[in-house]
Amino acid sequence: SRVFCAMRKDHYTQKPDNKGSGHLHVKFTFIILFGCLLQIYAKGLSQTVTLSENKASLESVFKKIKKQTGYGFVYTNYVLQKANPVTVHISNASIEETMELCLKDQPLTYSITNKMISISEKKPSVEAPLKTMELATTITAPPIAIAGKVVDENGAAVQGASVVVKGTTIGVSTNEVGEFKVNVPDNKAILVISSVSFETLEVPVGNQTVLRIPMRKSQEKIEEVVVVGYGTQRKVSVTGGVDVVKTQALQGRPNVNVTQALQGTAPSLIVQQKSFEPGQGANINIRGVGTLGNNDPLVVIDGIIGGDLNLLNPNDIESISILKDAGTAAIYGSRSANGVILVTTKKGSKSDKGTVTYNGIVSAVHPHIWPKAVPGYENMILKNEAIINANTGQVPTYTPAEIQAQKDRGDYEWFLDEILKDAIQQNHNLSISGGKDKSTYMISAGYMDQQSNFVGPKKGLRRYNFRMNLSNEVGKLKFTTILAYTHTDINDHSFNTGTLIVDAERTPKYYQQKDSLGRYLTNDVLTEFNPLGILEKGGYRQYDNDNIFGSINADLEIFKGLHLKGIFGANLTMNHQYYKTDYVPFYPKGQYGNIAGSSTGDANDKNLYTNPQLLLEYSKSLGQHRITAMAGVTNESYTGKSNKVGYKYASPDLGLQIDTTKASLDMNSLATTPQTTTENSLNSFIGRLSYSFADKYFAEFNFREDGSSKFAKDHRWGFFPSISGAWRLGMEDFYAASDIKNYINDVKIRASYGSLGNQNVSNYQWQTTYFTFANAYGFNNNVVTGAGFNTANPDLRWEVAQTFNIGADLTFFKGKLTGSFDYFHKLTKDILMRPPLPGTFGGGQVDFNVASVKNRGWEVSLNYNTSGRIFRHSINFNIGDTHNEIVKMADGKPQINGLEELQVIYAEGLPIASYVGYKRDGYFQNLNDIKNKPKFSGLDVVPGDISYKDKNGDGVIDDQDRFVLGNPFPRYTFGFNYTLGWKGFDLGIFIQGVGKRDFAIRGELVEPFHVNYSYVMFEHQLDYWRPDNINAKYPRLAVGGSASNTNNYRKGSDLYIFDGAYARLKNVQLGYSLPSNVARKIGMQKCRAYLTGQNLLTVTKNSFIDPESTEFDNKLNAGNGANSGRLYPTSVYYGFGLDLIF
């Protein structure tokens, strides 16, 4: 034992305790030495032994040990006769060390069970007569000799079981055939038989002298508990749809934040990574999009509403409960229609004497660039072809000589490759946790450094997490105190990532980005600036953000079963941004920034969220009846304030306004507190009543009444009740008696119905508001301010989702396989949405309660665990599907609105935001087709142009021929997790994907030379129509502005709808853990090292775009139109990690 922490742990054993309680009566303080060492001072009985004996009898040594430690000894006189005198000099040694030394040269061995040390011969003989010898302190009465055998359920001997006479220290342990002999004081004696992994048994001796004692394997006695709204529930009694994601599912993956980590862990939990850029979040959605507005689920961290998943340290998480249906979510009332994610962070455990955990991953992050540009000379030929095909009389751009010269010279590095490089990502986490009888602690520190793949000065995200979770008991009062601090530093470039990517992507390989003189070059595509110059010299945006999350939870037990809880939670976010945009000259022309000086500015914002709660809980068991009731009041208040200031013409080096005559305030970048303050408030009454009988029948009622400042007085309050019930069929006697029980060991059926609300709309919308804006107009060079207005909707009211859920939980093959099945039906009424408004209205968008939407879906989750002699397998598979349909538009009329090439429709009978456009029907292959097939009026088509389906058969293609082409919602989302264990090795494979999706893509990735903005052809576009390739994927080439281009690319057809199904090998891990005895020798409980890889392989039908990217915006608003794929590239990780527990 060379590692101090570990040695302390060994020494920190328990004293014998007649009450059988596992509580420790030790007080401790702790200090942190060199960040990892935990020192514990124990008072009272020592857990260590100090001896100085010369040739003493073994028996006397045992007495001394007993006196110092309280450990009892069990041995026979016969055994002790074989003992030699003992010479031993030890100080502060552990029991084990002491025993090793004492028995070093003896023919004896020892074992420790329940503070009882049994001494036996090294080569024991069952024939030998057994006699029990009592120790000095035990009673001396006429004993009754009892002989017995301890067996398990199958009759096999249980060896080493402890047999103790209750109320005394008389005890023996069973030998290798399970037999024991013991003398008991009288026939009233009771034998307590205990053994690891068996249920402890008490056997009255009575008149028997020979006993055969069968023991039962112990069941998991600690009941699994699930975190639900405002409390926890025993897992068996959960009546609603809850998925619990255990912390193991998040481990070993180089995830930047919790949202990323949740991907694929639960059915119908859809996580879409919009961008892999450091600092960018992911979209998270539960059971599809039920509303037309903000679809973010409600996030509740440690009971406090409104935290940010992306600021949490993934390593701090104990469990995540995902509440999906009314039965579980209605307690969150107006906030819960999109589902609820309950995060519980780790707490210390009273029985943990102190654990130090380190987790770390270091990964290389490789940018995966999806599209591939054709070689430069080929690009020239194709561009010429597109110009000639346009048939406008324009001459081709490149002469044959120029093309040949390019071919001879070869390509420059493609700009997109040139601005991206490999980067490093690191996550390190250290935590210390433990506890004793009245208190527990968990303290952690995390560090995450995610470098950007962009070239230039160091960019990326660094996050520092600190957390302290403490619990203390003072009499009947129990406090839980949580304090978490997160600091995030983000270094970003000064421009717009989408533009940098698309600029680089659209430039052919015959242009160079930087010349040998180090000048940044502009060209015919990028005429003002290039991305490399901006990334390397153009300045930056720096964010340093602080978040403090704290809560105090006081629980007073008024009398047994009645608890009063007061909770105060606050989430304070303080963000600061400083930007500096520097001048970068380009050659032969163009510039970035301003030659007169840099633009600099600061922006600060401060948001305070408070959430006080007062809850009264009562629980009571009467026989097999269990009742729990809870009622409470809560408030949520939010205040956001910000300010900003900006300067133009600052010095480029320090950003100072040196030349005060030149430096000037940027009037467009100023804001003070009154202009930026926003507030909202929500008052709520909540309640829950649940009843169960015999753990077979369960019923629950939940409600919440919410009043929100977001609605006018008359529409302010909403009542959201739910009922749910479950039946544990598997516990019924008739089921237990049936044969099915052998295959399906347990069955629970559950159902719930209730209403959930949604108030995800902006503040103050029920009142018309007027805002001012600077620089509205100039009268004779005098600048004036303008005022605008936001139209009110005083009728704005709650959106309500009526949700029905039915599900079953099944256990097969003696617990090896468990499965959950759910079906749900959700009808969302008065959906809040910003409907497209006619231009004639003349005003900006307003939220309205516009429609009713039906969501139906199902989920399956399967878990299989088996441990064979050699291999351990664990398989988890989940899949879910959701399908939505608008059942009613408020005014009965469909709303159709154009978005880029396609149109989006909201109409009864169709999914939300369905795409509308033309359907392709091959190509015009020849003049005959052109003469006979229907066309758009006014467009002269040629062979190779797309021919469209004439829906109404009137011979022309027009608006009447549009079809519904699909919708952006992913279906059949699935996750598959397989782990394989073999000795110390473990292999984990995690696959995640989407089974069906209409993926709307537009822009240069679809259309060659997109509206003449792009100059690049990509390899995937080469399958275009030519006379020798008449069944091509894409139509003939023709630049923008031509009739062909208009017919093929401007008309909005299913050309823009792609198959978005995919499967991604999200994570692979190969780990090795040292055997525990080896680990112990180097002072650890656990030592695991692993290799991990993320996003290694993707199976998709579209080679040119990440299938995980999405048309949804970051609020999951549908109807944003197609995805242009102008994205920071997908990150592929190759990492090495360590998990150490001391």
Added chain:
Amino acid sequence: CKKLDLAPTNNYTDLNYWTSADKANLVLNTDYNQMTDVTNVFYNEALSDNAYNGRGDAQGVNSISAGIYDPALGRLKSEWGYHYQGIKTTNVLLENIDLVPNMDAALKARMIAEARFLRAFHYFQLATWFGDVPYFTKNISIEESRTIARTPRAEVIANVLKELDEIETVLPVNKQYTSKDVGRISKGAVIALKARIQLYESNWAAVVTECEKLISKTDNGTYGLFPSYEGLFLPQNKNSVETILGRGFVPLDVTHGEFIDFVPLSIGGRVNAMAPTQELVDDYLMANGKTIREAGSGYDESNPYVNRDPRLGLTIVYDNYAWKKPDGTTATIKIKPGSNTLDEYKSGTSSSPTGYYIRKYYDPTSGSTFASGNDVMLIRYADVLLMYAEAKNELGQMTGSIWGTTVGAVRQRAGFTGAALNFNAAWSKTDMQNIIRRERRAEFAMEGLRIFDIRRWKIAQTVLNGTVHGAKFGDSGVDNGYIIAGKRSFDPTKHYLWPVPRDERGLNPNLSQNPGWN
């Protein structure tokens, strides 16, 4: 805990907004802000035969001029929505201004009149593009906007004229405004707009009536020709004697930035998004007043830019042009292929597709970003003079004296001398019509007016069909060596009116469609 009755602190509400004239005035400022989209004003030139949009589809002008657009074109929707946005601002102001306590009656009357003018201006533009459009003068609800039908074009125009008649007497003349208010709608602007509306209706007598209110008298405002044609478009001369209606800007704070895509690339242009055509260049007179094809014009095709209308060189940049730089020096703009400059013509690249660039309205103070604080004139006095000349000629009342005060004066100010200024009594009405039309084209080139003239003269099917030409840098075997920059197409059976935007009809099924569109 907060209360649930939260009033915004960052915004006003109905309860506390309409409390002062100053706050009401902020809404009027917004109305001015929404008066006209100058980006459209500039790019509209490429809807006509004066210019060509060769890269991208700025403001939809490429699609429209190629005749390959349909009701889904974004420009249609944005044009429609833009005007109704301005109309709403006027309606909100008019519905609430009475709530302002103790407001000065004269100020209130003036503000109402200004707002009504701006609303009328929007309806006029809407009716010009789309024909029949929904007409209303109150703040309509969303429900109404989903059901309102189109009002016949003639009725819209009649309403607009009636509105203008009513406010004409309320508004002050331009000289009555104090310096900080110069640029507000004046009586003269009302009259000039009426003249333009009547012109577009070919109501010649009414044009004459309105123009005569402004020519050679000062009761309705003091106007004249600014002495320098070049100076007229420079920021230091904004709100000159010639401005009747303008869109106001202020350097650095309220700017417009179209010229970054108009000027030669060597001057700092980003790309060329709009370039003058050979057809426009050819229509400029010779300095002697003759057209280039006329006998004795002295036109030399190999040296085409000499001895021309002085306005040519102040409007259009051609090969070997001496570009006057802000510091007073000049840069020679080389466009001819082989000159190996950024401005060199090369098909399919970001340089000019016609071999010409734009100079007129270039703001030398706008710096490298080309964000200009110069005002954009929407109606200027020269227009009143040429409207008057045209109306008089159409009425058969053209005389040497009228010629002298109109076309002659305009030409003189442009820098013509001698014969070009003379009236020829032998000219027929048609000759005079051609002369006036050509004069309008040259005088107002790149000011966004040509497309409206083409449409009211009903000559679109002639001038907006076929090849768009550029300078003589092309294949000598084709079109005599003039660049073929692109093609235009105009179908007179449907293109004289823009279609009602598809989305508008998708959201309001009561909106009918123009003939030939669906």
